Amino acid sequence: MASTPAADPLISLRGVTKVYGTGATAFQALKGIDLDIVASDFVAVMGASGSGKSTTMNILGCLDVPTEGEYLFRGHHIELLDRDQRALLRRKYLGFVFQGFNLLSRTSALENVELPLLYRGEPRAERRDQAMAALDQVGLKDWWDHTPAELSGGQQQRVAIARAIVTQPDVLLADEPTGNLDSERSREIMELLTRLNEESGITVLMVTHEPDMAAFAHTIVNFKDGLVESIDASHRPGQRPEMH
Amino acid sequence: MLGTTLVLALRSIRRHLLRSFLTILGIVIGVAAVVTMVTLGNATTAAVQKQIASLGTNMLMVRPGQGFGRGGGGPRPADFKPEDVEAVAQQVAGVTAVAPQAQTSVTAIYNGRNWSTTINGTTDAYFEVQPWPLEEGRIFTQAEEDAGKAVCIIGSTVKTNLFASEDPIGKRFRAGDVSCDVIGLLTTKGSQGFGGDQDDVIIMPIKTVQRRFTGSTDIRMMLVGTDAAYDSEQVQASLTSLLRERRKVQPGQDNDFNIFDTKQISDTLTGTTTLLTSIVTAVAGISLVVGGIGIMNIMLVSVTERTREIGIRLAIGAVAREVLMQFLVEAVALSCLGGLIGLVIAQIAVAALAPVMRVDWVFYPGINFIAFAISAAIGVVFGYFPARRAAALNPIDALRHE
Structure with a gap:
């Protein structure tokens, strides 16, 4: 896997469809998606409600499976995996950041960040060290013993990001990460994501409906009515010269 | 994991x-x-x-009458006689000792203190049938028993109420009209359970009790010690037939005495x-x-x-x-x-x-x-x-x- 050429996409969707329900009430959320995402890209997924962007993110995040089509992650067919295999994949390669932060309440920032490491079975001391390092990366080292209730929204989202990156995943999936924050806090979060993307080479997939936030990304994918409407890779550093 | x-x-x-x-x-x-x-x-x-267990294991309690206590109408069945005790001790196989008992109530007086208690007249066999060690002092001698001397062994309740903290051994007190010497003190059994306070008792030779207190040779109860090697049922059966014969109970009539096995009660x-x-x-x-x-x-x-x-x-x-x-x-x-x-x-x-x-x-x-x-x-x-x-x-x- 490590020998995968850089040119190969990290993630490929081929003819992915998703149908919810059956018979007369069936609803086709995705009507055939083709999408390639290369490693270390920063992708913003945009589109109106019901355009299929969330469904796509759920499939990319291995939380859901396509009805038809192929999902290749590092060349492996994800659509063939069962529930627990997908869970193990998430544990190993993916990190999640949500709009509503989704931290465990009444639990310190440190314990929240430790959680993925617990499921990985890391020993106590290492758990602590890695969690503290992740908190340090998001600038909250001194807040490790605060519970979510004692943190501001921006801080909570940064704890959530620390939790997502503590396992050093390949991909960080962020679902409207700035949706609950004011513009100042939003900018800080976007700068943090940009920094993580640039410094650690982590691939960032972010759903947003705010063009200001999407502007931080290198690639912008627009969804409309269950299809990819356009892919704008003009901000991708390596591609910029060719696009101009 | x-x-x-x-x-x-x-x-x-x-x-x-x-x-x-x-x-x-x-x-x-x-x-x-x-x-x-x-x-x-x-x-x-x-x-x-x-x-x-404190009543004694391997012990039969034999009393006149048909039930526990003296229930039922009709004339009261006769008490046992000293000869019955002799006969049981000598003729029933598996009997180790027989302690007759004659009881009466009395007021004991010592040094201005009064105490109403029970006198239990028996023999040394009592201590054989039902193990009850002495705290101090001694049990009766054969001579004292035969002569019906006014010597007694007292329970701890009597000791407390009559002698307080004094050492009772060798002291003389009055039981009713009789002057009585204390020769022994029983260990405390504890006051719980049925039958009231077992320590509230004065034990005297049965002859003394019969002559000086009850005025008759009637015996209210026999405690019969049995050899553990013998089958208790067997001993009870031979005891029953002996007593029926001695008390002239006609065949077909109910026993006019009863036998309780402590093990059964237990x-x-x-x-x-x-x-x-x-x-x-x-x-x-x-x-x-x-x-x-x-x-x-x-x-x-x-x-x-x-x-x-x-x-x-x-x-x-x-x-x-x-x-x-x-x-x-x-x-x-x-x-x-x-x-x-x-x-x-x-x-x-x-x-x-x-x-x-x-x-x-x-x-x-x-x-x-x-x-x-x-x-x-x-x-x-x-x-x-x-x-x-x-x-x-x-x-x-x-x-x-x-």
């Missing part, structure tokens, strides 16, 4: 202290009730057996206390099951309430089995904790109730272990359903749950 799950479960319990406490309350009460009931029940049984009483203990324990056991249902109830609510948390865990990469294990371990940890608290409360309750019930405080490891094991099992049984429900949640729906 289990270590991780345990960490998660304990963290979750710590986060929801009040709810956790309410969850286990049923188990706490159930375990405490069961252990307290069984412990007190066992202690009562033990106390009853100890009392019976078995009956033990059976009764054991039955009562079982009934009370069963009732307490029901509360344990109710406690288990309480755990399931709260765990189900908890799964609903923590749907989003489960979603987070699943998104982070927990497999279904880990979520199931977390909730299961949480339920088991809770119920074990409840069990432990219940055990502690039970010990406190037993320690508080034992003196009131006049039984000894005893720790029975068996019932404590069983109660704890049951509480753990309840956690597994009643925790499984909610845990399975948590594990089956879809991560996307769980994350959206408000």
Whole structure:
């Protein structure tokens, strides 16, 4: 896997469809998606409600499976995996950041960040060290013993990001990460994501409906009515010269 | 894996202290009730057996009349005669000793102190049939018995009320109109149980009692010691036929005397206390099951309430089995904790109730272990359903749950 050429996409969707329900009430959320995402890209997924962007993110995040089509992650067919295999994949390669932060309440920032490491079975001391390092990366080292209730929204989202990156995943999936924050806090979060993307080479997939936030990304994918409407890779550093 | 799950479960319990406490309350009460009931029940049984043992094992109590006490109408059956005692001692195989008893009430006076008590006239055989060691002093000599001398051995209650802290040995006091020398002091048997205070007694040679107090040679009761090597039924049968013959009971007529085997009484009483203990324990056991249902109830609510948390865990990469294990371990940890608290409360309750019930405080490891094991099992049984429900949640729906 490590020998995968850089040119190969990290993630490929081929003819992915998703149908919810059956018979007369069936609803086709995705009507055939083709999408390639290369490693270390920063992708913003945009589109109106019901355009299929969330469904796509759920499939990319291995939380859901396509009805038809192929999902290749590092060349492996994800659509063939069962529930627990997908869970193990998430544990190993993916990190999640949500709009509503989704931290465990009444639990310190440190314990929240430790959680993925617990499921990985890391020993106590290492758990602590890695969690503290992740908190340090998001600038909250001194807040490790605060519970979510004692943190501001921006801080909570940064704890959530620390939790997502503590396992050093390949991909960080962020679902409207700035949706609950004011513009100042939003900018800080976007700068943090940009920094993580640039410094650690982590691939960032972010759903947003705010063009200001999407502007931080290198690639912008627009969804409309269950299809990819356009892919704008003009901000991708390596591609910029060719696009101009 | 289990270590991780345990960490998660304990963290979750710590986060929801009040709810956790309410969850286990049923188990706490159930375990405490069961252990307290069984412990007190066992202690009562033990106390009853100890009392019976203090009456003497391998002993038959023979009395005139047909029932326990002298129930029924008609003329009172005659008391035994000294010759009956002789005959039983010599003619019945398996009899080691026979102690006749003649009782009367008397007021004892010493140094201005009065004490109403019972005089029990008997022979040295009494101490053979029913082991009752002396605190100090000696028992009667054959000469004293034969001569009907006014010597006596007193129980600890009489000693306390008559002599207070004085050493009674060698002292002379008045029993009714008779001056009487104290030659021995009995050890304390304890005042519990049926038959009242066993230590409230003055023991004298039977001849003395018959001559100086009752004025007759009637004997109210014989205590017959039996050899443990002989079958008690057999001894009772030959004793019965001898007494029927001596008392001229016609064939076909009922015995006009009765024989009680202390072992029989012991078995009956033990059976009764054991039955009562079982009934009370069963009732307490029901509360344990109710406690288990309480755990399931709260765990189900908890799964609903923590749907989003489960979603987070699943998104982070927990497999279904880990979520199931977390909730299961949480339920088991809770119920074990409840069990432990219940055990502690039970010990406190037993320690508080034992003196009131006049039984000894005893720790029975068996019932404590069983109660704890049951509480753990309840956690597994009643925790499984909610845990399975948590594990089956879809991560996307769980994350959206408000």
